[in-house]
Each structure stands twice: as C-alpha cells, then as structure tokens.
Amino acid sequence: MKTSSKIRQSFCVPLCVAVFAAMALGGCKEERIARPDPVDMTPEAVGFYCQMNLLEHDGPKAQIHLDGMPAPLFFSQVRDAVAYLHMPEQSHAVVATYVQDMSGARWDAPGSWVEVDAPLYVIGSDALGGMKAPEFVPFTNPDDAEAFVREHGGRIERFSEITAEEALVDASEATESGQEEDIGARLEALSSQKGF
Template identity: 55%
Template structure:
C-alpha cells in the first residue's frame, strides 16, 4: 500500500512540474501579427517578442521588444504571463531579418538601450542579445548602454516616440502636451 501511495505522490509531483514548465517559443511565420498593431511581423525590421499567457493556446507576438515589455508592465493583464521570448540578435541574420526561431527568454537577455536605430514600428528599441560581447559590439557601432530588462526604467518603456519637448506645440494641443509631459517625466522605476 505504501508503494502505491508513493507512486501516486511521485506521479502528481511530475504532473505539477510538467504544468509549471513554460511553453516553448513559437516559430514566427507569415501568420504572426503584432498584438498592438495587427500588422505582419515579417514586414518589419528589428527584434520581435512573443508573450505566452496562461490558458491561451497561442502566444501574443509583438513587432518590437519594447512593446512586449510595455505589455508585461501594464497592470491590466487578464491572464498570467507564463513566458516571454525575444529575438536573439547575437545570432540573427541581420537587422532586417531577425530570425524565425532564434528565441531566448526575455529575462536571460542583455539589452542595448538607447541605440541610434529604431525597431519595427519606428520607435526606439531594446535590442536583446544572448551574448554580452555581441551586445557590446552592437552598442559600440550604434550607441546605447547595456542593461538587464528589469533595470530599464518605466519612463523609457512607456515614453512616446516623439517626446513632448520635441513635439510641435500649438494653442490647441498645449493641455495635451502638458499632461503627456507629466506622465513621461514621472518614473515609476
């Protein structure tokens, strides 16, 4: 009887471990559309991201890594995030073709932040690498600093592409610009 009980406990433990394992990354295909923009990912340069949600059979794809990080940090999520994968630009063929299967976990990547190159949606990008030397080489060529994702402050994640001080001003939109300045100048992290 003890032997049967022990086997049952081991089987349940194995099921829990299997259920807790994150899903593997999905291959980026022509059917993959950006979650926010609903545009074909293959038509946009730069690294991409995919977010796997609890209870959802397919990941959410993002045209830019920065967009996936914004999604992760937004408090309004309806499902728990099980895994986030980003394009590994250390092994990507090039900027125009970041690769369909060279995914790494977002938490393990080192990011080049502030490079003088834009992502797939024309906004500043957080460029992920599995290799620190490759990230350093990219930063030497394009500018930027190396950071872990959790060290990137909220104001860089949520800042609009055209910062308020660079946006055209006029009497009709000054109140909007003031509110936008207030939002982007407060950093929660």
C-alpha cells in the same frame, strides 16, 4: 484479535504513506505549467498592439505565451513586449516570453528566439524597431552588445534591470517630438486629396 489488528496496521500505514505521496506528487504536477517552446512567425502573425504583419517589419520581435491561450501574443518590437510585461494587470498568467537574439544577426533578418532573461539589452540607442520607435535590442553575446553601443549609442542592461518607465518613456518622447502633428498633417493631406 491482536494479529488481525497488527495486519491492518502493517497494511494501513504503508497504504496511507503511498496515498499521501501520490497526492503530494499530483499537486506538484498541477502547480507547474509546462513552458511552451517559441513559435515561428508565419505570414499570418500580427503584432498585438498594431495588428500589422510582423514579417513586413525589420528588427527584433517578441512573443509572450499566456496560460490557457492557444497561441502567443506577438510584438513588433521587443520594447512593446517589455512594456506589456510591466503592465500592472494581466488577463492571464505569463508562462513564457521570447525575444529574437541579435547576436550574429542582421536587422532585416533577426536571430533565433531566446528566453527574455537570457540576453543583455541595448537601451537608448539610435536603433528603431519594427514600428519605427526606439528599440530594446537583445544580444546573448556581450561583445556584440558592446559593439552595438559603440556604433549606435545607448547603454547595456539586463532584463531584470529594465524599469516600466524605460519601457514607456520612448512613446511619450515620440509624442513630444511632434509625431502627433505629423500624423495630423498626413491625415489632412489625405482628406484634401480625396475631397473630404
């Protein structure tokens, strides 16, 4: 009897260890969500907020990948994506966020996609993004960011330093500057042209 008990014990201990190790490793796999690669913009890509074709707008863009969603959300401006990330409630977990690097790029031909926390951002410059609102301009090369500030004003911040207030303040300033009245005047002019 002692021999069969020893055999069972010598067999059960390694088996239990193997089962627990497999369960632990299996649990790790489920908790880690694979980071998707950035997606190239196509003629069908539209901005999340504006629903306009992104390829028709100059300046850097952004894309946010959400857990369980087959395609990323595209943003016409980097600032809009940062504002989205600062929203208190999201429908899905954010898996990855990419912005277009402006180091060595032109405004009408933004650079390659980089992870949102990789570049430095020029904030408060005179640069207007794809929707003609103030933009957060990403640069992976600090010298390019400094040169941009010298030419266009603003300041340099890391992504982790950008606050929700900074992401949202520009929209309220646009309203205060009379942009709402301009839209009203344009609608009124269109109405009178059409005879409404």
